[in-house]
Amino acid sequence: MPEMPEIETLARQLRRILVGKRIAQIRLSGLPLRKPVPRNLALTLRGRTIHRILRRGKYLVVEFEPGIFLLIHLGMSGRLFYHPLAGIEAEHTQAVFVFSDSTELEYRDHRRFGLLALYEGIGVDWIPEVLSLGKDPLSRAFRGEWLWELLQKSRTEIKSFLLDQRKVAGLGNIYVCESLFAAGIDPKRRCFTLTMDDSLRLAEGIRNVVKSAVRHRGTSFSDFMDSNGNLGKNQDFLMVFQKEDVKCVRCGENIRRIRQANRSTFYCPHCQK
DNA sequence: GCATTACCCTGAAAGC
């Protein structure tokens, strides 16, 4: 389940590998992802050179010259692999981008919750999926004061709020659970009940959790690998996620698991108030 | 307008 730190890890790696490469051919499975893959994708991108690779929230944005964007979202089970020309597709391979130097980038996604979309004629931050994103935890604008103002307007539970990409871009279930633990905040708290002090701690908690995960090259349970097939290391540093009935590292109380908005939440009932 | 729920999908794990 790739979240922002996993996408950031991929973006940094693909930037080194792919910028300057020219697309020779694109092969598609023909199966729909979250939305159907654009019919003109292969025709539009063939012969074009990769100019930049950016990340916006959990989206990878590949910019081709001149101003053509391929938007990639890995959903829950999407993976990207970079390797020499193989010719034979693995099961669940949805797209293969073949480069003119006989290497290829393969997109695999067995659940097909991911997205491949094409945009041209607009700036990267005007892509609709990007435009609707909230602030990025790694940006300078991501501050406790800003978060507090937003929280005052919402009656929903803080856990659900943080999963909403229109509010904060890039967090998923793992990093929301870890951030709330880092800040000592109960995931069931209603947003408007958080004080300025809570918001400052939460913003700092989110930033620290995300930065640390990027340093560890992401969290790997079953689905995330980088484009060379290497696993991340961040799962060794998690405090609460998937730790039901494990003792809390701070107080020794058992970590509890509850269900919120159809997602599992892991938290320490003693440390998180 | 906002909050909540249901749905898409398939592999793994649990249950029988």
Added chain:
DNA sequence: TGCTTTCAGGGTAATG
């Protein structure tokens, strides 16, 4: 052992 059921979750459309 092998079949069936349940669960996992990101994003979004539908519903309340």
